[in-house]
Amino acid sequence: MLANLKYILEPARQKKTCVGQFNVLTRGMARGVIDAAEEAKVPVVLGIEEDQLDICSMQDFAAFVLPMAENASVPVAVHFDHGFSVDRCAEALRLGFTSVNYDRSQDPLDQNEFAVAGLAHVAHAFGASVEAELGHTPTADEADGTYAYTVPEQAEEFVRKTKVDALAVAVGTAHGEYKTQPSLDYDRIKKVAEAVKIPLVLHGGSGLSDKTVREAIASGISKIDIFTDINLACFQGDIQAYNDGIRMKSQAIPYELHAVKVYAAEKIRLFAGL
Numbered sequence: 364m365l366a367n368l369k370y371i372l373e374p375a376r377q378k379k380t381c382v383g384q385f386n387v388l389t390r391g392m393a394r395g396v397i398d399a400a401e402e403a404k405v406p407v408v409l410g411i412e413e414d415q416l417d418i419c420s421m422q423d424f425a426a427f428v429l430p431m432a433e434n435a436s437v438p439v440a441v442h443f444d445h446g447f448s449v450d451r452c453a454e455a456l457r458l459g460f461t462s463v464n465y466d467r468s469q470d471p472l473d474q475n476e477f478a479v480a481g482l483a484h485v486a487h488a489f490g491a492s493v494e495a496e497l498g499h500t501p502t503a504d505e506a507d508g509t510y511a512y513t514v515p516e517q518a519e520e521f522v523r524k525t526k527v528d529a530l531a532v533a534v535g536t537a538h539g540e541y542k543t544q545p546s547l548d549y550d551r552i553k554k555v556a557e558a559v560k561i562p563l564v565l566h567g568g569s570g571l572s573d574k575t576v577r578e579a580i581a582s583g584i585s586k587i588d589i590f591t592d593i594n595l596a597c598f599q600g601d602i603q604a605y606n607d608g609i610r611m612k613s614q615a616i617p618y619e620l621h622a623v624k625v626y627a628a629e630k631i632r633l634f635a636g637l
């Protein structure tokens with residue numbers, strides 16, 4: 364069933380468990396993730412980022428993902444990730460996405476707050492949820508420089524003023540491939556979780572060790588976002604197909620689907636504590 368993010372994440376927050384968000388670019392990737400979630404009987408989030416729209420448009424994504432979500436036996440949120448403009452976020456809402464991440468994390472705090480509050484007002488009228496970020500989770504390359512950690516003392520007021528449904532926190536992770544295992548600030552997660560009482564989101568979930576994931580969830584993370592590793596898993600399926608002598612795309616597609624499903628199932632079960 365199609366669900367919004369709040370519907371999926373609030374029970375997870377209360378049970379101190381976690382839901383996976385997997386950003387996908389093809390129908391086959393989406394199918395693999397939903398199959399894994401249905402087998403584990405847990406909700407899941409499927410997303411696409413604004414930066415990926417040149418590969419798969421929002422319209423195409425909505426056209427194949429929304430019916431799959433509606434027909435799924437578990438709740439599935441359809442999420443527009445890292446939307447940088449209000450126009451793109453509004454377009455996602457119009458197309459039927461049930462959740463948007465309005466990313467104004469590189470703006471000054473007051474501008475982030477003002478912009479997100481306006482979008483949340485509109486999104487809630489659509490029955491959709493809004494995720495925003497306080498602090499800024501950089502790319503793995505940028506993370507070597509100054510890291511803009513979430514300031515716990517700013518979180519309560521930000522959430523109260525914006526009325527966001529989920530808050531992404533910058534606590535040591537980064538987007539893309541890590542050169543070394545990141546060191547997370549678990550105390551910072553706990554302080555924000557205590558201050559806001561809404562689900563917290565960890566971006567940069569690819570490549571984290573199981574131990575790191577478990578400690579992040581125990582500290583108060585309710586959603587972990589993954590793109591890099593599921594992207595790699597899908598391509599590994601293609602490589603496996605090639606190594607098995609497959610030379611037709613039609614015969615490689617089942618390999619991709621299987622590789623995505625196996626990867627997603629492992630993460631979904633880890634996040635859910637199964």
Ligand SMILES: [Zn+2]
Pocket residue numbers: 445538566567588
């Ligand atoms: Zn992200």
